[in-house]
C-alpha cells in the first residue's frame with residue numbers, strides 16, 4: 001500500500017487527497033490549519049504544518065508556488081529522497097505572466113534544483129480542481145499530464161492516479177514542465193476571462 005502526504009488542504013490539496021484515498025493509499029494531509037487538513041478528504045489523516053512529520057513516500061506540494069519556500073525551510077530534510085509532486089501554476093495574478101525566480105525555467109525545475117536528492121514530478125497543474133475532484137471532464141475520465149526525469153517516480157504517481165479511475169499522459173522529461181506551466185497559465189486565462197468554465201478547461205482525449 002503506498003503512502004502519500006499532501007501539503008495543502010485547499011482546492012487541489014483536497015482533490016488530490018480524494019484521489020489518493022480512492023487509490024487505496026494511506027493519505028496524510030498537512031496544512032497550517034489542522035482541522036482543515038483533517039477535513040480534506042474522508043479517509044485521510046490531518047496534521048498541522050510545522051508540527052507533523054512527513055509519513056508519505058510520495059509528497060504532493062498542493063500549495064501556491066510562493067509557499068514552497070516554507071516547505072523547503074521546514075521539511076527539506078524529511079522529503080529528501082522522496083518523490084515530490086509539483087502541482088503549481090506559478091502565475092503573477094496581476095499580469096497573468098509566469099512568475100518564476102530569476103533564472104528559473106519552470107517551477108518544477110526550480111524545485112528539483114532545491115531538492116537534489118528528491119525525484120520531482122510535475123502533475124495536476126493542467127486540470128482544474130473540480131475535474132480532479134469529480135474525476136470527470138466533459139463526460140470522460142480526467143487526464144492528468146505528467147513530467148519527470150525519474151521514470152520510477154513518474155510511474156508511482158501515474159499508478160495512484162489511474163487506480164482512482166483517472167487517466168494520465170506522459171509529457172516526458174521534467175523540462176517539459178515549461179510547456180505544462182504555460183498550458184496551465186493559458187487555461188487559467190481562459191477561465192478568468194470566462195471563455196471556459198472552471199468545471200471544464202482543456203480536455204485531453206485519449
Ligand SMILES: NC(=O)c1ccc[n+]([C@@H]2O[C@H](COP(=O)([O-])OP(=O)(O)OC[C@H]3O[C@@H](n4cnc5c(N)ncnc54)[C@H](OP(=O)(O)O)[C@@H]3O)[C@@H](O)[C@H]2O)c1
Pocket residue numbers: 007008009010011012013031032033036049062063064065066067070087088089090124125126127128129130184
Ligand atoms: N485550483 C485549481 O484549479 C488549480 C489547478 C491546477 C494547479 N493549481 C495549483 O495548485 C496549488 C494550490 O492551489 P489551490 O487552488 O488549491 O489553492 P487554495 O485553494 O488557495 O489552497 C492553498 C493551500 O495552500 C496553503 N498555503 C497557502 N500559503 C501557505 C504557506 N505560506 N505555507 C503553508 N501553506 C500555505 C493554504 O493553507 P491555509 O488553509 O492555511 O491557508 C491552502 O491549504 C497552486 O500552486 C496552484 O497554482 C490549482
